Amino acid sequence: MRLSLKFIAGAVMAACLGLAPASAQDYPTRSITIVAPFAAGGSVDVAARIFAEAMSRSLGQPIQIENVGGAGSILGAQRVATAAPDGYTILYNSSNLVLNLSLYAKLDYDLFKDFDPIALTATGPQVLGVTKSLPVENFTDFVEYARAHPGEMSFPSSGPGNITHIMCEMLMSEIGSSAAHIPYQGGASQYPDLISGRTHFAMASASSMIPFHQNGELRILAVTSEQPIPQLPGVPTFAELGYPNMTVGAWQGLLAPAGTPPEIIAKLEKAANDAAADPKVIEALGRHGLIPFPSTAEKYGEFLASEAKRWGPIMTSMGIQPQ
Amino acid sequence: MEFAFLDHLGLGFATAFTIGNLGYCLVGALLGTLIGILPGVGPAATIAMLLPVTFTLSPVSALIMLSGIYYGAQYGGSTTAVLLNLPGESASAVTTIDGYQMARRGRAGPALAIAALGSFAAGCFATLLIALFAPPLTRVALMFGPAEYFSLIVLGLIASVVLARGSLVKALAMIAAGVLFGMVGTDIYTGAARFTFGTTEMREGISFVAVAIGIFGISEILRNLENERDRDVSVQPIGSLMPSREDLRRSAGPVARGTVIGSLLGILPGGGALLSSFAAYALEKKISPRSSEFGHGAIEGVAAPESANNAGSQTAFIPMLTLGIPGNSVMALMMATLIMQGIVPGPAVMGNYPELFWGVIASMWIGNLMLVVLNLPLVGLWVRLLKVPYFVLFPCIMAFSAIGVYSMALSTFDVIYISVFGLIGYTLVKLDCEPAPFVLGFILGPMLEENLRRAMLVSRGDFSVFLTEPLSAALLFLAALAILIVSLPTINRKRDEVFVED
Structure with a gap:
């Protein structure tokens, strides 16, 4: 049973990958969902909405925010980790995702294997x-x-x-x-x-x-x-x-499910960085005490790894036990 | 201050009485009533969805519309609580006790009308209170630290024993069970997961709406399905739609007392508005000469909590507007709306944006008036809902409940909760255990623990803090008095009488 499921999953993946070049070029052809892993109304949620609005203008498709709150971002992150890697479901994450590595003993996803970084967005x-x-x-x-x-x-x-x-x-x-x-x-x-x-x-x-x-x-x-x-x-x-x-701050960024075609990541990365340079976005972020913090996808990947290395020992030295 | 507040209110009404703002007020109130009636879909979810729309409005119009949704939902929530035993909002959980009993006796019309009129009276009073005393009342809120909250909740839990009719032991057991269910989830002090069976979903705790819908609404459906002919709601002829002169006379006192309790508790950011409907009900039951009628469809049991929760939801604006401290998730969303518009809620709002502050306050009163005008004629329509054959009605309720609960967090887990709590609620009814004390324990238990542990942290483990803080000591003294009164033999006999009559 498990074998056949794996086989089907593999076949579906193969089919998707086969189609990827064509669909990645046209991307996006329909609306995009940004999963915000916290309740609506907080400052990270508002920042996600500011970016969604600006990015939807440059990508030419509506972007909706889906608030999947709870368990310190875990539930929302899990949803995106298991979503189809087609660029239509992405995650707006905060530094919580890195701190969670030291807080939770068991996570249903691997921050470094199940996600492809898109870009950093803002820091507070x-x-x-x-x-x-x-x-x-x-x-x-x-x-x-x-x-x-x-x-x-x-x-x-x-x-x-x-x-x-x-x-x-x-x-x-x-x-x-x-x-x-x-x-x-x-x-x-x-x-x-x-x-x-x-x-x-x-x-x-x-x-x-x-x-x-x-x-x-x-x-x-x-x-x-x-x-x-x-x-x-x-x-x-x-x-x-x-x-x-x-000298540290809380930061925010965008992640896609692992395996998203590079062309799609590039389009999202450009849209996010364009948004971070938009004076209207900068002003709106400023009202929430946030500053744009743009980066390339590659830099974001390195940043994630270095943040994880930095906070892990600090949290351990403070006696925080993973639960 | 003299009569400056009259100028302020004048400015407020001038702002709120433009065609545009009256329109937004109406839209908000209508939308709020609608979502209040749909079980599960609460004002927080609706306001979150509407957040992007508000960017295009002026800050005053945005806030007027959103507050319309907020108190409209309180009205709507009580409608389903009375008609279907389905509290859409935590604040209307108490209304189910007597409101639903009234509906079963063919008195749904007067119950709904009194809820609307009582809420309106409470809204008027709370508006005036905010206009007159908002800044000094903010200071009162700051006097409440963890020790004071703890003592207040202790008083609330002890007073709530009177919520239950029947066995005192069962009532206490229900409160304890509610407290235990409230403990599920992540411990905020250590991050430890409690009673989660290793699931990620349960780390967030159990959603209150799912519990309320399951334990009141679904269990009632199960009970009704036992025997179609027993379903007395449709069998009972629907009497007069409007309350009689006698109803109005009996409700006047409870409305007044409920309004005062609600206004005072609403100011406290830590869930005071929630406590207020329970507190108002408990007080009425204690002092009413007809306390034996409570739980069997006493109109006072609808009038008091409904006025209290409306007054409380309005005075909850005080800490948000004057301190920038949101008392609940809806207030947090309203703050976000203001911030998006470039206004940071806080002490400066009243001075820097007087037309916003007073405009919103004036719109509360207008909104409440609109709700009465809207809802009184609708009472007839809602009551006719009871004429719908049950085999059509109950699948609709089930479907709406499931959709509503799912839409809150897009979690299938919450749908499982309503089924499980439906079964638990049904079992409790069969065992003659009251669901109301359970729900109260569920709400207050976690607050009790949070504040007890915080008070201990602040005082470094010194228990005497509860008695050395004067406000806390006074509240504990009242609690001790309440225990004494409950355990006095005469009152006990009265409780037994109630039980026998049942």
């Missing part, structure tokens, strides 16, 4: 913010305070293993202190406790924290981007402060 800088009752005016104060009160402060995150958690732990180990981790569900629910001083500092996306900074409820002390953020005059980057290891 993170910022360090403190509650206003904390007696620190700038990052130097913060380091001093943290070293004088090891283990006394606490910070929220969007869940264990989330980038907001890992960055805070990295920061504490960089400055040689420690603080208690308090997980929340989702990015926004951490703010009431942070504003009222029940938790003390947090690393979060610039877009989510800037309104509280402008209103005086929180103070942003440093940003993880390479350049300072225009909306935050006078706030230094971590690199300027002497912590280059903290």
